[in-house]
Amino acid sequence: MGDPAHPDISVIIRAHDPARLHPLTEAVRSVHDQHGGLWIEVILETSNFPDPLLLEDFVAAPSRRVSLRHHDMVHSGDSRVDLMRHGVRAARAPVLGFLDFDDTLTPMGLSLLHGALCADRGANLMIGNIDLAHKSAADSGAIVPYHSEPPTVAGLMRRNSVPIHSYLVRSEVARRAVARVPALTLYEDYAFLLAAMEQGGVRFLDPFTSVGRYNIDRDQAVKYRDVEAFSADVIARFAATLEVPVPVSELRAPRQSPSGQKALTAMLDAMPETRAPHVVGLVETQPQPNRPARPGHPEIVAGWVCNVDAPEDVLWGVYALTEAGDYVHLHDRDDRSDVAAELGVPNGPYGFSGAVSTGNIKGVFVVIGNRKLRLPDLFAGPIATPPAP
Incomplete structure (x- = not known):
């Protein structure tokens, strides 16, 4: 197990909108409240915020097992790829996770993924299931598992169906992957996943348990509509350059x-x-x-x-x-x-x-x-x- 100077997991959170502090608080708390005794480093990007945030701004009594560091970038704007690269390079833990500011993790999510990844010496990427929820799901109860069974590597080569907070990746794999991700405003998560998968060792949780909640935000889809076609073309070209091992x-x-x-x-x-x-x-x-x-x-x-x-x-x-x-x-x-x-x-x-x-x-x-x-x-x-x- 780790310690404050040597965390077990670094979780990179990208926050883009100071007006949406409530969902960011829920995201950070879902990391802080993890069960399993892991030492966790939260790496938070808030370059668009007027002032830096402390862990105490999210949690009344922070655990000594959780620390928070900033990786703000001057003039980063909404360059999601630059933020991803900077966060990965700043991470200190041997295992990395990601979380967008409007999504959350289940209380056992990181422990399940971390335990399975560390128990398999040949694994580089451990993927779990995820629960899908629309904005109004908290009131309507419309929350469903994304997958009824694990996806396949070949299937993920055709379409991304694993949100970025549904997996953990070894840090050295993440650093090699993020160096290859093309400059994108949309689908950069998918490009990162493909580049990590090319290095082999893709595994799925067994049993295939949900490790987090993915909140579907139609406003985001509207926001990036003008770059969707371009980004999809870049991703298709990028995927064609990769040699991803397909399991036997x-x-x-x-x-x-x-x-x-x-x-x-x-x-x-x-x-x-x-x-x-x-x-x-x-x-x-x-x-x-x-x-x-x-x-x-x-x-x-x-x-x-x-x-x-x-x-x-x-x-x-x-x-x-x-x-x-x-x-x-x-x-x-x-x-x-x-x-x-x-x-x-x-x-x-x-x-x-x-x-x-x-x-x-x-x-x-x-x-x-x-x-x-x-x-x-x-x-x-x-x-x-x-x-x-």
């Missing part, structure tokens, strides 16, 4: 779920093709061309694939694209000592195989990050060279 569990199609197969196909169709000189492979067995499908007699597709730069990292995401447009996961693996000897790498499960129920396939692909590489085969000519990523 997301690459395995549910065998008896039509909706799961549809989602998998949509995800892989959306991935652009790429070149990857460090990944080599070959399709050695596939159905005979133009042979009709025979019910009850699946055809075998097999071959091998290896990342020669890191042969210990098995490339599990190998798929055959059928004539019907579906992707079939070729999940069976076997050691290929002949491949290892040819490539000069240690022996490993480079061989892949799987059954397809069609007589024809359009190709075999291996997923690398958020792109797919078409493998050459013994039965076709040279494949077209895809554009550079």
Whole structure:
């Protein structure tokens, strides 16, 4: 556990409107009143306020486990990216969280996220669920969980559905991520999330518990309407430059779920093709061309694939694209000592195989990050060279 000089968590709060001190007070109190005995540093930006604020301005009897520091920037205005960068660089804790001035955390939110993140050495980003509330929700009771089940990494690449206060991130990951975020007035939170996800280690709370409340403010949507299209275009271009590792569990199609197969196909169709000189492979067995499908007699597709730069990292995401447009996961693996000897790498499960129920396939692909590489085969000519990523 930490101490005043070495907090467990730094929570960065951006406050933009001095006229809205009440929601800011609620936000700060939700951090202060966390259960679990963590030492917490609140990093507060109030450069638009006439005077600096103290923790005593929000809480009558502050806990010794909670401290407040300012990271005000002269002439910062509403440059949300600059405020994010400055706050991340000012943070002292090994784990960082964020909170907008009009949102709140649940009493156990930080403890749940922090405990799960620290217990998983491979985790860089721990994401929890969030409760959605409209402005009038306190009176109407219209508060609902955002997600019924955890989102996926692939899904988050297409659309941001995790508000920034629903996760904690390791500080070194945050510093690398924030250095890459483009200058945006809107969607800078999403750009930060994408840049953090590119570094791998994305995890979701289990069970997927709500860690905070996200207050939907339609006034904010109106405020940024004039930059929405521009920001969306910048985000799309930025996302196209990233290589986000997709977990193996997301690459395995549910065998008896039509909706799961549809989602998998949509995800892989959306991935652009790429070149990857460090990944080599070959399709050695596939159905005979133009042979009709025979019910009850699946055809075998097999071959091998290896990342020669890191042969210990098995490339599990190998798929055959059928004539019907579906992707079939070729999940069976076997050691290929002949491949290892040819490539000069240690022996490993480079061989892949799987059954397809069609007589024809359009190709075999291996997923690398958020792109797919078409493998050459013994039965076709040279494949077209895809554009550079």
